Amino acid sequence: MAFTPRSTVCSSMNTATRLHKLSESCWYGRSPLSALLLPFAWLFILIAALRRLAYSANLFTTEETGVPVIVVGNITAGGAGKTPVVAWLAAQLVSRGYRPGIVSRGYGSNVSDSVRLVNASSSAEECGDEPVLLARMTGCPVVVSRDRVAAVRKVWEQGVDVVISDDGLQHYRLHRDVEIAVVDGERQFGNGRRLPAGPLRESIQRLEEVDAVLFNGGDEHEDRFSLDLTDAVRLDGKETRPLSSFAGRSVWGVAAIGNPGRFYDALRAHGLQVHETAVADHGVIDIAALQAKSPKPVLMTQKDAVKYTTAEGADVWYVPAVLEMSEATATRLLDMVISRLPVKNECA
Numbered sequence: 001m002a003f004t005p006r007s008t009v010c011s012s013m014n015t016a017t018r019l020h021k022l023s024e025s026c027w028y029g030r031s032p033l034s035a036l037l038l039p040f041a042w043l044f045i046l047i048a049a050l051r052r053l054a055y056s057a058n059l060f061t062t063e064e065t066g067v068p069v070i071v072v073g074n075i076t077a078g079g080a081g082k083t084p085v086v087a088w089l090a091a092q093l094v095s096r097g098y099r100p101g102i103v104s105r106g107y108g109s110n111v112s113d114s115v116r117l118v119n120a121s122s123s124a125e126e127c128g129d130e131p132v133l134l135a136r137m138t139g140c141p142v143v144v145s146r147d148r149v150a151a152v153r154k155v156w157e158q159g160v161d162v163v164i165s166d167d168g169l170q171h172y173r174l175h176r177d178v179e180i181a182v183v184d185g186e187r188q189f190g191n192g193r194r195l196p197a198g199p200l201r202e203s204i205q206r207l208e209e210v211d212a213v214l215f216n217g218g219d220e221h222e223d224r225f226s227l228d229l230t231d232a233v234r235l236d237g238k239e240t241r242p243l244s245s246f247a248g249r250s251v252w253g254v255a256a257i258g259n260p261g262r263f264y265d266a267l268r269a270h271g272l273q274v275h276e277t278a279v280a281d282h283g284v285i286d287i288a289a290l291q292a293k294s295p296k297p298v299l300m301t302q303k304d305a306v307k308y309t310t311a312e313g314a315d316v317w318y319v320p321a322v323l324e325m326s327e328a329t330a331t332r333l334l335d336m337v338i339s340r341l342p343v344k345n346e347c348a
Contacts, residue, residue, distance in 0.1 A: 026191075026197070026198075027190040027191055027193075027198050027199040028187055028190045028191070028199070034191055034193060034197045034198060035197070037196050037197035038193070038197045040196050040197065041193055041194040041195060041196060041197035041198065044194050044195050044196070045194050048170075048194075048201075048202065051172070052172065055172045055173075060172070060173065061173070062172060062173060062174070062175050063149045063173055063174065063175060064175045065149060065152040065153055065156065065163075065174070065175065066153075066156065067152065067156045067160065067161065067162065067163050068161075068162045068163070068177045068178075068340065068341050068342065069152060069162075069163045069164075069165060069174065069175060069176045069177055069178075070089070070162065070163070070164045070165065070176070070177065070178040070179075070180065070337060071164075071165045071167075071168050071169055071171075071174070071176045071178070071179050071180065072085050072086050072089065072164060072165065072166060072167070072180045072182060073165075073167050073168055073169025073170070073179070073180075073181060073182070074167075074169065074181055074182050074183065074201075075169065075181060075183075075189075075200060075201050075202045075203075075204070075206050075207065076183075076184070076189060076190070076199040076200055076201060077195060077199050077200075077201060077258075078184075078199060078258030078259055078281075079184075079257045079258025079259045079262075079281075080182045080183060080184045080216055080258070080259075081182050081184070081216035081225070081227060082166060082167055082182045083130050083133065083134065083166055083303065084225075084227055084321055084323045085180070085182055085214060085225070085323070086102060086134060086164050086166045087133075087134055087137045087138050087323075088225075088323045088325070089164055089180075089337070090102060090134075090138040090140050090164055091138060092330075092334055093162060093164075093337075094138075094140070096334075096338065096344070097344050098161055098162050098341070098344065099159060099160045099161045099162070100138075100140050100160060100161075100162050100163070100164055101140055101141040101142070101143070101155035101156070101158055101160030101162075101163050101164070102131070102134050102135075102138065102140055102141070102142045102143075102155070102163070102164050102165075102166060103142070103143050103144070103145070103148055103151035103152055103155055103163060103164075103165050103166070103168075104128060104130055104131040104134070104142065104143075104144050104151075104165075104166040104167070105128075105144070105145075105146060105148070105166075105167055105168070106127055106128035106130075106131055106144030106145070106146075107128055107130070107282055109124070109125065109126060109127050109128035109131075109144065110125065110126060111126070111127065111128065111144050111145060111146065113145075113146055113147070114145065115143060115144075115145040115147070115150045115151055115154045116143065116144050116145065117141065117142070117143055117154065117155075117158070118131045118132060118134075118135045118142040118143065118144055119135050119142075120132070120135050120136045120139075122135065124306045124307040125307070127144050128144055128282070129256075129282060129303050129304070129306050129307055130166060130303060131144045131166075132306045133302060133303050133306050134166065136306065140160075141155050141158035141159075141160055142155070143155040143158075148165060148168050148171050148173070148174045149173060149174050152165070152174065161342070162341055169181060169201075169202075169206075169210075170201055170202060177340045177341070178211050178212075178336070178337055178340050179209070179210040179211050179212075180210065180211060180212045180213075180214060180333075180337075181206075181207055181210045181212070181213045181214070182213075182214050182215075182216060183207075183213060183214070183215050183216065184215075184216050184217070184259065185215035185216050185217035185218025185221055185224055186216075186217050186218060186262070187199075187259070188218075189204055192204065211336060211340075212332075212333055212336060214329075214333070222329070223329045223332070223333070224325075224329070225323055225324060225325040225329070226323075226324045226325075227262075227266075227321035227322070227323060227324075228321065228322045228323075228324050229243060229263075229266045229267070229270070229319050229320075229321060229322075230242065230243060230322065231243060231319070231320065232245075232246065232299060232317040232318070232319050233317060233318055233319075233320065234314070234316070234317055235305060235308060235309075235310050235316040235317065235318060236310035236314075237310075243267070243270040243272070243319065244270060244271070246270070246271075246272050246297065246299070247270060247271030247272060248271055248272075248273070249272060249273065249296070249297065250273040250275065250294075250296050251267070251272050251273065251274060251275065251296055251297045251298065251299050252274075252275050252277055252290055252291075252294075252296060252297070252298040252299070253267060253274040253275065253276050253277060253299055253300075254277050254279060254285060254290075254298060254299070254300035254301070254304055255276075255279070255300065255301050255304065256279045256280060256281055256282055256283045256284070256285075256301075256303075256304050256307075257281060257301055257303060257304075258281055260276070260279075263301055263319075264276055267299060267319070272299070274299075275294075275296075277290065284307050284308070287308060287316060291315070295315075296315075297315045297316075297317060298315065298316045298317065299317050299318070299319055300316070300317070300318050300319070301318065301319065301321070302318050302319065302320045302321065304318065305318035
């Protein structure tokens with residue numbers, strides 16, 4: 001899906017917002033629409049089951065790539081916090097002497113069927129916001145393609161010795177050595193129904209097959225992490241200030257992510273008065289028009305920031321999310337991952 005042109009963004013955002021709110025009420029509320037969509041969900045279940053059966057019977061082939069692959073994905077539609085986990089895991093592997101590469105589908109880009117190498121200066125419109133963010137955060141080679149097998153083979157050419165796939169739990173054509181599922185600890189599985197009647201891509205029982213399940217929030221879960229917001233960075237990178245400095249002020253909130261409410265609620269927890277903007281997942285918005293409507297600070301997610309230039313205005317800020325995880329959970333996860341990887345040659 002290509003980015004919506006900015007000239008038409010205002011007309012499309014209201015539609016996107018209505019669709020988002022409709023899906024939220026359907027999947028996480030009590031909307032009767034969910035029951036009406038059940039026949040389509042049953043069809044989805046049948047197609048998914050037949051697809052898995054075809055792989056089990058070797059009618060469809062799972063392809064080896066010659067390099068260990070770690071898939072970080074989820075079983076629900078929408079954001080659960082996969083990308084921060086990918087960045088964290090890449091940093092941990094680097095610290096252990098590995099050379100990780102990252103592959104991504106490149107949602108929101110115009111990659112089409114190409115295989116494209118991403119770096120910190122790549123265009124988010126060309127490559128997708130998440131791959132560009134990962135390239136900037138990790139410094140690791142990143143490749144985007146609809147064909148994840150081709151993407152893994154391309155990133156392997158960059159000299160990596162392990163590949164992390166951002167999403168792709170349901171991409172069974174790609175052989176994987178480790179599966180990590182990320183679950184929204186607050187919303188979890190909504191109404192428990194499959195798409196489109198609910199948020200589930202696969203059944204909840206799929207979590208019994210993966211190697212690790214990480215919950216984004218939710219105090220009742222042992223293996224969990226949090227995404228903490230503490231500072232705001234000006235879009236040009238020349239100033240960083242604590243979020244508390246915006247306390248009591250009215251700000252525009254921009255979050256083109258799967259669960260924007262989590263970001264807005266986190267800002268409000270710091271005392272900000274947040275005016276939510278209508279922006280589609282992976283989409284863009286006209287910052288100048290927004291500030292012309294009401295001149296106040298714009299605070300966006302770090303993933304959103306890669307889609308805008310420093311020319312967008314001086315009072316535009318992004319808020320990095322810092323992943324926090326207990327030492328016990330981090331050790332348990334890393335020990336499991338490294339146990340599945342080839343032993344490092346310390347003399348290499």
